[in-house]
Each structure stands twice: as structure tokens, then as C-alpha cells.
Amino acid sequence: MTTGHKATGSTPPDPAPPDPDASLTGAWTTALPPAPPAPDRPPPPPPELLAELDDRHREGLGLGRVGRWAEAGEVHRAVAAERAHALGPDHPDTLASQYEVAFALSRTGREADALREFGLVAQARARTLGPDDPGALDARQETAYVLGRLGRHFEAHQVYASVLAARERVMGADHPATLRCRHNLAFNLGRLGRLEDAYRMARDVAADRARVLGAGHPDTLVSRSEVAYVLGQLGRWVEALQLYREVASARATVLGADHPDTLATRYEVGIALGRLGRSAEALELYRVLVGDRTRVDGPEDPETLRARHGLGVNLGRLARWEEALAEARDVCALRERVLGPDHPDTLVSRREIAVGLGWLERWAQALAVYRQVADARERVLGTAHPDALASRNDEAHCLERLGRGAEAAALYRRVAALRQQSAPRGR
Numbered sequence: 001m002t003t004g005h006k007a008t009g010s011t012p013p014d015p016a017p018p019d020p021d022a023s024l025t026g027a028w029t030t031a032l033p034p035a036p037p038a039p040d041r042p043p044p045p046p047p048e049l050l051a052e053l054d055d056r057h058r059e060g061l062g063l064g065r066v067g068r069w070a071e072a073g074e075v076h077r078a079v080a081a082e083r084a085h086a087l088g089p090d091h092p093d094t095l096a097s098q099y100e101v102a103f104a105l106s107r108t109g110r111e112a113d114a115l116r117e118f119g120l121v122a123q124a125r126a127r128t129l130g131p132d133d134p135g136a137l138d139a140r141q142e143t144a145y146v147l148g149r150l151g152r153h154f155e156a157h158q159v160y161a162s163v164l165a166a167r168e169r170v171m172g173a174d175h176p177a178t179l180r181c182r183h184n185l186a187f188n189l190g191r192l193g194r195l196e197d198a199y200r201m202a203r204d205v206a207a208d209r210a211r212v213l214g215a216g217h218p219d220t221l222v223s224r225s226e227v228a229y230v231l232g233q234l235g236r237w238v239e240a241l242q243l244y245r246e247v248a249s250a251r252a253t254v255l256g257a258d259h260p261d262t263l264a265t266r267y268e269v270g271i272a273l274g275r276l277g278r279s280a281e282a283l284e285l286y287r288v289l290v291g292d293r294t295r296v297d298g299p300e301d302p303e304t305l306r307a308r309h310g311l312g313v314n315l316g317r318l319a320r321w322e323e324a325l326a327e328a329r330d331v332c333a334l335r336e337r338v339l340g341p342d343h344p345d346t347l348v349s350r351r352e353i354a355v356g357l358g359w360l361e362r363w364a365q366a367l368a369v370y371r372q373v374a375d376a377r378e379r380v381l382g383t384a385h386p387d388a389l390a391s392r393n394d395e396a397h398c399l400e401r402l403g404r405g406a407e408a409a410a411l412y413r414r415v416a417a418l419r420q421q422s423a424p425r426g427r
């Protein structure tokens with residue numbers, strides 16, 4: 001992000017030849033008092049204030065880089081307010097701070113708020129700097145990302161496609177920002193169920209990034225990781241596992257063994273092992289990963305808790321359900337305290353509690369937990385969100401196991417009707 005536009009000067013022109021009449025008028029003109037500033041042109045803010053705001057903006061960026069998004073958001077919000085007062089609401093620096101406010105909101109689970117803020121930034125930049133302004137395109141691209149997080153993948157696809165066309169026209173097909181947009185479009189295609197299209201596009205983006213940026217560039221490795229993810233979604237888990245291992249090795253070499261991206265790829269290796277029925281190997285991988293995450297990030301970091309979640313899932317796959325249930329309860333309690341009761345990760349852990357209760361034939365308790373998850377997802381995401389509908393299906397399955405078939409059938413019908421209503425009419 002920008003930290004302020006610095007004033008620049010130019011070499012003054014050669015002085016004009018002396019005016020012979022200046023000696024007659026100079027005494028009168030120089031004796032006049034200076035004209036007051038025009039009322040619609042306030043004096044510029046002091047350079048010291050702008051420098052302080054630049055420093056605080058950078059401080060907010062630093063907090064975000066270490067995952068302290070709530071604090072980063074507060075810093076950016078304060079800087080945005082002061083920049084708006086000092087520079088005006090549509091100044092590029094003000095909009096840069098507002099962009100970071102929206103980014104922090106999206107990283108703290110407040111997608112609806114982030115969507116609104118990104119939209120405002122995109123509109124303001126397009127209005128003042130033009131629709132092809134890089135900052136306007138960045139804000140629109142983040143709008144698409146948040147739409148995807150909200151389950152509105154068809155709308156996200158439309159925005160991504162529009163931004164990609166603008167980036168290709170203005171920046172060229174091989175510009176890193178264009179390649180990033182193509183990567184995001186590939187990701188979203190997978191969420192639309194267009195897995196073969198997603199696979200082809202992600203594979204092509206990975207090849208283009210390797211050509212333009214280099215095989216070991218972090219962006220190239222991000223795209224290769226996305227190829228592995230789509231391979232998994234296609235059921236091609238052997239290929240996915242091999243590719244995840246290659247990416248993990250490359251990231252360890254390029255970024256370091258303890259880099260967050262390296263550790264994240266090791267997590268995905270565990271996912272692939274579990275999908276291939278190699279749960280004992282996955283369990284051991286997650287035990288080591290939990291130790292590394294705890295050492296690097298601390299015991300309550302969200303990524304440490306994610307690794308513990310993977311450990312618990314594989315305990316269940318090995319039919320060690322009492323241990324799995326205990327782990328799910330511990331992780332859920334920590335996530336609730338660290339992330340909040342309605343955070344997506346907290347709800348995933350709460351659902352895992354219900355899964356464990358079901359496998360232990362404690363269906364009445366499982367039903368209460370499934371309903372908690374479904375109610376929370378509907379409240380946060382909306383009744384037609386795919387995750388909310390999946391949770392209602394869980395609830396219906398639980399009702400069936402309790403012998404309450406009529407209630408289960410009614411709930412299944414309700415879910416089917418909501419899915420039909422929310423299905424896109426065309427692409």
C-alpha cells in the first residue's frame with residue numbers, strides 16, 4: 001500500500017530579463033499584505049503530521065504481517081479517520097488506509113463489513129482516479145474474494161472476470177497482478193463446481209508464473225498448491241499428495257522450514273494422507289506439526305489449533321473416538337476464546353464435537369450441537385449459504401438416527417428448496 005505521495009520539485013526556468021518599470025511599482029506591490037488563503041483551499045497539513053501518519057500506516061501493515069489483524073484494523077481505522085480529516089476523504093492515502101481497514105475486517109471473519117468497505121474504496125478510487133486505477137482494481141478484486149467467502153461464488157466469478165479483463169488490457173497478460181487475478185479466478189471456479197476448468201486454469205497460471213517469476217517464487221508455489229488442491233477435489237489424491245510434498249520441500253528451501261507457508265503445506269500433506277486412508281501417517285504428521293506450530297506460533301495461535309483439529313480428525317478415522325471427542329472439545333474451547341464463538345473455525349470444531357458424539361451413539365447430544373452450528377451459520381452467513389445448508393443436512397441426518405423421520409424429511413425438503421432458490425440461473 002502507499003504511504004503517502006511525496007512532494008517533488010522541478011528546476012526553475014531561467015529568470016526573465018529585468019523589467020525597467022519594476023522600480024516604479026515594486027515598492028507599492030511588495031508593501032501590500034499577502035492575500036488570505038481561499039476559503040475552499042485549506043492550508044496543507046503539516047509535514048510532521050503526514051510523516052507520523054505514514055509511520056502509523058506502516059505499523060498497521062506490520063501487525064497484519066504477523067497475523068495480529070484485530071490490532072492492525074484498529075490502527076488503520078484511526079489513521080484513515082485522521083487522513084480523511086487532514087487530506088480529504090478521497091485522497092489516495094486516505095483510501096489506502098480504508099483499503100487496509102477492509103482487509104483486516106476480511107481477515108477477522110467480518111466478511112459483510114469488509115464487503116461494504118471494499119466496495120466504498122473501489123467506488124471512490126474509480127471516481128477520482130479512473131476505473132482502471134490499480135488501487136480500484138485491487139479493491140474490486142478483494143470484493144470478489146469476500147463474495148466468495150460469503151458463498152456468493154457466481155457474483156465473485158463475475159467480478160473476477162471483469163477485473164481480469166481490465167488488468168490484461170491495462171497491464172498485460174504476464175503482469176504479476178494479472179496472474180494473481182487469474183489465480184483467484186481459478187480458485188473460484190473450483191468453488192463453483194467447475195473443477196476441470198479450475199484445474200486447467202490453475203495449472204496454466206502455475207506454468208506462467210514459473211516462466212515469468214521463476215519456479216521457486218512464492219507466487220508460483222501458491223499456484224502449484226492450488227493445482228494440488230483441485231487435484232484432491234477431483235479425487236486424484238495420489239497426484240495431489242505428490243505435488244503437495246514437492247511444494248512443501250520447495251517452500252522449506254526457499255522460505256525456510258518454519259515459514260507459515262511451509263507449515264501450511266505440511267498441513268495439506270496430512271489432508272491428502274487422510275484422504276488416501278493413511279490415517280496413521282497423517283496422525284503422526286499432525287503430532288509433529290502441532291509441536292512445530294506451538295514452538296513457532298504459540299499454543300493458541302489459529303494455525304496451531306488448525307493442526308490440532310487435523311490431529312483430532314485422524315484420531316476419529318482410526319476409531320479412537322473418545323480421544324477425538326476430547327481433542328475436538330479442547331480445540332473448540334480455545335477457538336471460541338481466541339477467535340470468537342461464531343468464527344468459521346470455531347464452528348468447524350463444534351461440528352466435530354457433534355460428529356464424535358454421533359459415532360459414540362450419543363445422538364441426542366449430537367443433535368443439540370448440530371443445531372447450534374446450523375443456527376450460528378445461518379445467523380452469520382445467511383440461510384442459503386452452502387455451509388448453513390450442509391449443517392441443516394447434518395441436523396436432518398441426526399433426526400433420522402433418533403427415529404424422527406418426519407422431521408428429518410421436512411428439513412431435507414427445506415434444504416433442497418433453498419438450494420434450488422439460490423442456484424445461479426446462468427453462467
